[in-house]
């Protein structure tokens with residue numbers, strides 16, 4: 001358990017709701033104000049939504065300058081070349097499944113109450129909890145957390161591209177402060193303001209936050225019942241269909257890829273020749289489903305139903321919603337994907353990625369988590385190994401490299 005907790009603790013924080021895609025960030029003050037001048041002028045806006053001077057001053061009492069780390073994160077340009085199989089390897093793997101089963105046992109009473117109240121299956125909430133904060137483990141990495149009023153004020157003040165987001169989220173944060181859901185020293189979140197076990201941004205917290213343990217506060221930071229119920233509430237409010245699948249993996253018939261992005265009933269898809277790869281029959285043949293080819297035209301097909309799109313309300317990404325769906329299936333003991341992803345020749349499978357990290361660690365080239373995520377630290381380790389062994393230091397995790405490590 002310790003090892004699992006430790007590994008989970010190292011899993012990267014997953015930032016929910018917020019997926020920024022444009023490319024230019026100018027981390028410079030907007031409107032030529034100093035940060036203090038900005039805070040002073042923003043009070044008028046806060047006052048407009050009912051924030052008292054007392055709340056405002058209390059929220060910013062400890063804040064003297066922008067959060068430099070927030071600006072650094074805001075300027076970071078995410079890689080857009082991530083493939084779905086790499087994304088899933090890092091999130092739907094033996095580790096997330098084992099720990100999910102443990103958490104399902106520990107919190108079984110809460111899960112059955114949440115299921116009863118909100119009509120959302122425990123396996124789905126577990127999968128979201130895993131994706132958002134590694135079942136809370138990410139919240140213990142306090143060095144990665146930011147004081148939310150300061151983080152959002154920084155964005156509103158200096159991040160041209162996200163200024164509007166920063167301002168509206170900052171106003172929502174001040175409303176949370178005023179409502180007293182959480183003490184100021186615990187009002188921590190990601191650089192972009194995603195908070196607590198289920199990584200809600202402030203406006204979503206205000207819209208969906210639930211006090212499920214009945215102590216009078218909606219506390220998604222410390223109360224597991226509140227956090228899980230809040231996630232379930234978001235799905236319910238967006239019309240989650242209890243007991244129905246998120247969709248089906250399908251075998252795409254010849255030329256079937258032409259229908260990519262089209263919506264038809266399952267029965268209609270069947271008529272065109274789409275089948276389940278395990279030979280099982282479709283349920284819900286009258287339901288609408290959209291054909292998605294998330295791994296490209298040569299990869300497995302998916303007929304995505306209503307619940308898939310409800311999951312995207314949590315985080316508007318096909319990768320995210322598919323990962324939640326597949327992990328939930330595994331946690332519910334259902335069969336997972338049958339077909340393989342079109343991984344390029346020489347690419348590693350999920351288990352081989354774990355093996356690679358273990359071997360690098362054993363040989364002293366890597367000290368990060370054994371989590372199947374090939375991030376910059378793992379790549380650094382690979383390069384160090386390659387240099388030491390006379391190989392071209394490209395940092396790429398390939399089968400050849402794995403074989404070299406095994407020698």
Ligand SMILES: [Ca+2]
Pocket residue numbers: 210211212213214215216217218219223226
């Ligand atoms: Ca509560």
